[in-house]
Amino acid sequence: MKKTKGQIEAEISEAIIKFEKEYMGRGPLEAKTYIxxxxxxxxxxxxxxxxxxxxxxxxxxxxxxxxxxxxxxxLLEKGRPLLEAVVESITNQKTISLHTDISTRTGEKVVLFTLDSPPKLE
Structure with a gap:
């Protein structure tokens, strides 16, 4: 079953929050995903x-x-296989690369996944 762009984005946000809480020990205050x-x-x-x-x-x-x-x-590099697997299962696309950075001034973090092709949307 195909999902909407919004459904995929929401699922990825939820999965990343769960990863941050379980793997990093603390979740973010807010998460937003953009495809x-x-x-x-x-x-x-x-x-x-x-x-x-x-x-x-x-x-x-x-x-x-x-x-x-x-x-x-x-820490993220150690958890990379988990993150890639989650994104792949939600998007039904292979993850080609993962990039990340964090601002120590604002406490904001970005994670960028490159997929082998765009997700199939409803």
Whole structure:
């Protein structure tokens, strides 16, 4: 059964929130997914912990932001197979690549999946 673009986007947002809670230990305050052709962009708000915000303060430690980004990227890389499998099962398309970045100022994170072709929509 084919799904609408909105249904796929909502399912991916829910799956990413679940992944963040179960795998990263804390979920985002908000998640929104956008499908554009063969790209799936997930925008997460409020992903940093209070401790990470403290570490990101450049007055306290010069490399705090770098440490946060390195740790978060390493954790995501370990969970990459899980994330790719979830997106593939929802979109019925193979994941070609995954890219991510996090803002230590705003606590916003983006995850971009490239699919082998656009999802088949209703």
């Amino acid at each position: 554009v052709d063969d790209l799936v962009l997930v925008r997460l708000k409020g992903v940093l912990t209070k401790a990470e915000y403290q570490l990101a303060n450049p007055v306290d430690i010069a490399n705090g932001r770098t440490l946060i980004k390195q740790m978060r990227i390493a």
